[in-house]
Structure formats: C-alpha cells, structure tokens
Amino acid sequence: MLSKITVENVLNAALCRGGDFAEIYVEDKLVGNIKLVGGNIENNMTGRDYGVGIRIFDKLNAIYAYTNDSSEENLIKVAKSAAQALEGKGTARVLNFIKSDLTNYNPIVKGLFDTAKKEKVDLLKRAYRAAKDYDPVISQVSATYLEEEQKIFIANTDGLWVDDKRVRTRFSVSSIANRNGEMQEGYYAPGASMGFEFYDNINVEEVGKEASRIAKEMIFSEYAPSGTMPVIIDNEFGGVLFHEACGHALEAAFVSKGTSAFTGKMGQLVASPLVTAIDDGTIPNAWGTTNIDDEGTPTRRNILIENGILKSYLVDKLNGRRMNTASTGSSRRQSYKFAPTSRMNNTFIDSGSMTKEEIISTTEKALYAKKLGGGSVNPATGDFNFAVMEGYLVENGKIVKPLRGATLIGNGIEVLGLIDAVGNNLSHGQGMCGASSGSIPANVGQPTLRVSKLTVGGRKGDE
Amino acid sequence: MDFNNFKELVFNEAKDKFEDMEIFRTEEKTVEIHVFKGEVDKYSIAESSGVSFRGLKDSKLGYSYSEILDEQAAKMLGEEALDNAKYIDSTDLSPIFPPSDEYMINNQIENHINEKSMEEKIKLVKALEEKAISLDERVPQVSMCLYEEHQISKQVYNTKGVDMQEHGGGAVLYLGVMAKDGDDTKTGSAMRMFRDFNEVNIDEIAKEAVDEAISLLHATPIKSKDYTSIISGVVFADVLQAFFPIFSGDNAHKGLSLLVGKTGEMIASDAFTLIEDPLYEKGFAVSTFDDEGNATIYKKIVEKGKLNTLLYNGKAALKEGVSPTGNGFRESYKSPIVTKATNVYLKMGEKSLQELIESIDEGFLVTNVAGLHSGINPVSGDFSMQAQGFLLENGKKIKGVNGVTIAGNFFKLFKDIEEVGNDLKFGFPGGSHFGSPSIKVKKLSVSGD
DSSP, X not given: OOOHHHHXXXXXXXXXXXXXXEEEEEEEEEEEEEEEETTEEEEEEEEEEEEEEXXXXXXXXXXXXXXXXXXXXXXXXXXXXXXXXOOSOOOOOOOOOEEOOOOOSOOOSSOGGGSOHHHHHHHHHHHHHHHHXXXXXXXXXXXXXXXXXXXXXXXXXXXXXXEEEEEEEEEEEEEEEEETTEEEEEEEXXXXXXXXXXXXXXXXXXXXXXXXXXXXXXXXXXXXXXXXXXXXXXSBGGGHHHIIIIIGGGBHHHHTTXXXXXXXXXXXXXXXXXXXXXXXXXXXXXXXXXXXXTTSOBOOEEEEEXXXXXXXXXXXXXXXXXXXXXXXXXXXXXXXXXXXXXXOSEEXXXXXXXXXXXXHHTOSEEEEEEEEEEXXXXXXXXXXXXXXXXXXXXXXXXXXXXXXXXXXXXXXXXXXXXXXXXXXXXXXXXEEEEETTEEEEEEEEEOOEEEEEEEEEOSBOOO | OOHHHHHHHHHHHHTTTOSEEEEEEEEEEEEEEEEETTEEEEEEEEEEEEEEEEEEETTEEEEEEESOOSHHHHHHHHHHHHHHHTTOOOOOSOOOOOOOSOOOOOOSOOOOGGGSOHHHXXXXXXXXXXXXXXXXXXXXXXXXXXXXXXXXXXXXXXXTSOEEEEEEEEEEEEEEEEEEETTEEEEEEEEEEEXXXXXXXXXXXXXXXXXXXXXXXXXBOOOSEEEEEEEXXXXXXXXXXXXXXXXXXXXXXXXXXXXXXXXXXXOSOTTOOEEEOTTOTTOSOOOSBOTTSOBOOOEXXXXXXEEOOOBOOHHHHHHHTSOOOSOEEESSTTSOEEEOOSEEEEOOOSBXXXXXXXXXXXXXXXXXXXXXXXXXOTTTOEEEEEEEEEEEETTEEEEEEEEEEEEEEHHHHHHHEEEEBSOOEEOOOSSSEEEEOOEEEEEEEEEOO
C-alpha cells in the first residue's frame, strides 16, 4: 500500500521528538450493506473506507493520530504533529523490515464483491418470505445483508512489515409479532469470516424462520418473575454471559491499571472448577477470527481460565509494557480511526460432560434463557447485565411456559463460582463488541450451563 | 483532491445517470487526551472526512460513500449508486428536495475551545485527576480521566439547488473514579460538555464523581416490589434517547412503532412536554438544517401529554403526505438517511430534586442504569435494566442501592410521571443530544432481594 521509503520516513518523523516505538496502520475497506423492510429493498449502500493511523510509544505514554490523506507529505506532517506531544529528541534510524508470513485461518472461496448484487437481494427476499409466512402473528420483517473486505498493512520500528485481507459477511433477520396492541421482536444474525460460500453453508430461510419463531414464542409469553433464582443459559449466543461477566475484565487495558476485578488474581481459583474458558482468534472462518491482530501479532488460542484457575489475560503491546507481559495477539480496533487495545476474538466456555436434557431435568425451578440479547459490564466492579431475548420457566425438570422481558444481573467473579453444571454442546454465536477501540466482530460461545443463583429482573412479583 | 473539485467531478461523471443527485460531506477534527497517574497515557489527534452520494434513477434512490477523494472514487460513487438503485423496490417520489422556504439563523453559539493551548488542556486534565484522588482516601485512583474536543463541519449539495454548510463542535471532560473499602469497589463518574473553558470547574467535577462512588460503597439490593421512584435527569435523558425511535414517522409507517395513528392523542401524563430545539444554546446537536438540506424546526413533539407530531425525514414525509420536519439525519456519511433529531429535552417543572425526594415516604431514587442498549425494546416499549441509586424513606436518602433491576413498559411509564423537576441535565452527545430533568413516577417495578 505504501513504499518502503515512505514508511521509513513516516516512522522516523514519528520518533523525531524521542519515543521508543512507532507504528503505521493503513486500512482500505470495501463495505456493502443492503436492507430489506417489509419485502422491499429499502437501502442499498456501497462504500470505501480509507485511512492511515500512526502510533507512537514513549515508555507508557501513547500517542495516536489518523488521517484520510495518505500522501507522504501529509503523513510526515501528521507524524510530526503527533510527536509534538513529546519533549525529547530523536535520531533517525535505518529500519530493516522483515515481511511476516501468515497462517491463513480464513480461506475464501467466492469473493463477496465479485458476486452480483442480484444474488444478495435474492437471499434477503427468500429470508423475508420464510419469516413472514411463518405465522399470521408476524406483522413485519426486516433483513440485512452485510459484506466487507478489509485490507490492512502494518509496519513498525521493530521491523514488522505485514499485510492481510479480512473478508466478512453477516445476515440478520428481525421479525415482529403483533397481537392485541403488543409487539415482540425476534432476531437472528449469523455471520462468518467467509466469502459468499457462507450462504451455501447456512440456509437463509431457516434464519428467517428462527427470528419469527422467537417473536411468536414471546408474543404468547408472560412477563418473567423478579428475584434471585437458578438460571440455565443455553449454548451459542448464551456465551455473551462469559463475554460480559468476565471477558472484558480480563482485558489488559483494565487489568494493567488495576481497574479490573481480576487484577492480581493470576494462578488463583476464580471460577467453578467446571469452567474452562478460551479466547481463540484462530478458529477457521469464524466471525471473530483474524490471522494477525491489529498490531501485526499472529492471533492464537489463549486459555484464559482452566478448571477454574486464572491462566491468562488478553494482552496488547501497550498494556503488556505496563504488565511486563508479551502480547497475546489480542490487540484489535474497529478501523484506522481507533488506537488498538486488548480485546476478545472468539471467546467461549469449553464443553463439559452433561447433556442439555440432564441439566434441565435435574433442575427444580429456574429461568431457562434460551436466547440472550446483548449486555454490558462495569469492569472495575465486575457488575454485569444482559437481556433475555427468549426465556422459559423450568419447573420440576420440565420447561413449563415462555417468559418475556427479563434482564439478568450479577457480578463476574461471583457468577463464575456459581456455575454448577456445564453441558457438552458447545457452539458459537456472533456479535458486535463495542469498547474503547470501537465496534469489532466477536464470537461468543458456550455449552448449555446452569448458574445456581442470579438476579432476574422481570416485571412480575415473585410468586 | 480538493473537495470542491471532487464534487464537480462526481456530478459531472454522474449527470447522465440520474434525475437528481445529492452530495453530503462531513469534515471532522478531534483531539483526545487521557491522563492516568499523572502521565498522558493516550493522546490522539485526528482529521478525517467522508463523502456520501445519493442519486435518483427511475424514482429509485441509490447510495454510495467514500473516504478517499480521487478520480477513481469520483467515478465509483456514481456507478455504485446507480447499480444499487436498480434493486430498490417501489417508491415513486423524489426525496431530494429543493431548499426550504426558511432556515433559522444560528448566531448565538460560539465555540471558544481553541482559546486554550494543548499544553493548558493537558494541564487541566492532570489537575482534574489530581483533585479527584485528593478528596477521599477511599478513592485511590481514577479509572478514566479524559478531555475530548470535536470540530465538525457539514455540507449538503443537491441538483435541486440546496447548497448548505454549517460548523459545530465542543469539548467534553469526563472523570471516572473507583472507590474501595475492604472488598467493596464502586465507581462514580462526572462529565461536562462545554464550548468555553470559563464554564469548567474541575473541583466540582471531581467532587461529583467521588461523592457518587463513595455514596455507593456497601450499597445493597433492596426488596423486590413496586416503588414510587425518582429517575435522575441524566438517566432519563439516556432512556429517552434509547426509546426515541418510537417517534419516527418512518418506523410508524413500517409498523415498528406503537405510536402509529396516535397523533393528537394523550400518550403521557400532562407533566410531560417533549421539545426538539435545534438552536438550544446548551445543546451539542445544534443545526439549522438536516442531512437532506431541509430546515430544522423548533417543535413540541409531545405537549402536556398529547402527541403533536411524529418526526419525518424526506422519504417518510412523502409517503405520509406531510411536510418533512427537518429530521432526516445520518448516523454518519457511511449510513443512509434515518429519522433523528437535534437537541431534545423534557420541559422542566417547578420542584427541585430535593423537593421531589422530600415528597416520598418510601421510594427509590435511580441515579445510574446499565444495559440500555440491550435491556430495552423500542418496538414493544418493554425495558429491564440494571440500576443503582438510593433508597428513600420519609423524604430522605437512607442508603445506597446496587444489584437491582428496574423494569416496566415505557408507554406506561410516560403515563405514570407525576412530576418533573427543575434540574434539566443532558447526556453524552451523539448525533442527537438528549436532556431531561429528574422525574417522579407513581410506581416502578424493582427487582432485588
């Protein structure tokens, strides 16, 4: 994307006032987005993002600047003005770049932008039809097709020189059920780091039906009860529990500053011994997989918690300096507009031994959260919340009736200790994770599991 | 390439392809300074811009955008928009409008943030951190202490004669602190938005954040039941923002808002008057025209509980046969036009927060919620959110409350508002900027012990 001499000049300009490390990140991204509402294609957008980010470290100080203008003259100007935040003196270095070879975890068969728009529009219309025809109670259906092809280039003063291409697509359907003046929504949105062959692997009609199934279940449901009770959380997107409750607090950005509940707990028992949690940036073609992180470090499989014992944090270069720890390949950013920091890729709780049926049948009374919505966490306190999109009441080992409108709240470390059953049916769901370095694609995952006690925020008083 | 040349080139390349065309552009400069333990641990400067194109072909609208302004991009914008327009289903009217008859004049809002040097700004953030950790030994460190400034300019041009340009911006100071006592950790925060450093008092910001964290130490859940409640202004402003899509005429048209057909009806208690004020002087979404070039309008969306109007962007207005209400905005130049507003706030009542507290025998004061992006559903109106605050007894704050949820239905909550305070506060500015005073509601379902 840029010549060696330009990169060298820009990095040297970045270190003109001292500083011990400089990095340049170039992004060129094609984006496509088609939206259908009520059977009609409503919006259809194509765009190109392009920009350059320059980062300077001076010990623990970090400076970041970005621009859309990638002429050498402007990049040197931007690098120098960023360097103004430092007060030292730099000397020009000769940089020996070594081009990194990558392992490609995301082989692409059919380019997204090589595929005719008509095929994409057909997917949306097929999904719409299946979702709308699912049941007369379904009053409205929206669907979105998203595609992106992100080319990145990273070089730094340690001699790194690497480029990569990330291809992703996601398909979402939202169905609304309408009955007696009430509306309920069902939503399903699978995605992958794949080309258009993704749509040979998934059936968009099934995606549409799933969204409508949830909306229908919920329109015929009662409000969830309030109070503390056992909660069974189903597999796939249920993994957002671990993502919110613990994943964020394991990010070095919080741990290194002492603003995480996990600071200083390495090697200690922080969860039930049934819990092994992993963040793996290398799962082939997964939504959160990248070959390298956004600092150019190869991604890897990091075991975070093994049989309840804290084994690793998620570490980026800057916070690694604060903690005297090497990067775990976990530094990510939404785009050149963000300085990267420690984030998750594909995070999940590993499979245990029980079947889902055993977990349910051995539970006297619980909320069964089949689908979770999003959530959030305060990493300093560990307090988290998330929404139950599809819930049921379990009584005497059986699923009794659907429940709506529940939120689950709790505290990260506490909840990890209260997991008393882990299923054998690990699967992954897709989400967008928002934090200080922007919104990034991330997988969450888990088998069906049970937490012995959580606060359920519903609307109906406890019976 | 210079933007004016680029614009000409795009229109020239595309002129035979479309009946009408529009170019929207934003240009932004931002500075961000984070301080941690007396050092600048993040300093970020940025200049960026983006161009969005809309073209109407056979009464179908295609979109495209680019962040790079070269000849290839100029060509690509027209070609992609044309290809995209082909697949748009039905719509027979052009949402590319001529200029509005009248625009408000923005002559009162000035930005003074450039009057301080970067060194002075860094010093200010360091002083804020220092002040915060000096106030109470239970607050040993900050979690975040930052300054951010934005200068943004927005331009809209179209082939119907719209040629509009506007500048805006401002600065934010944010402080987050951690209080620790034994095993208990709580956080507190405070934020100020301003356009003039003379308005900023760092002692006040530090005290507000520290007081919040300290007052929540050893907070506990309260018994699950319905409480007469006060929701603080900052919290209710965020809640209003999250539910605001219900006021979109476009959503109503598509059957995605329960307010469809409710114009002219009572949808809230008579204490509830919701105003959009595009030139509100303390607002950070000041604008005299929307992203389609239509004039923004001062309006009472809800007046004493009665829904006066929904909000319409160009396309939705045409579908409904009404005039656009100046509410066609984009999330960014990368996004299509949606329905959004400028500065929106709930009109103040008479009583202070203290007087509202004194009017309650047993109740819950909500000062913080989490999970707004997931715990609410604008379609159904249902919400269930994690909350913090204080238990009220006999007109006084008795103890800190943590680890509970509040739940209900927004449409019902509107009707349960008994009183509105006189302490209007604004939330964090996004594309829109929402404000609210504290509100007192008849009952709120709290789930805790």
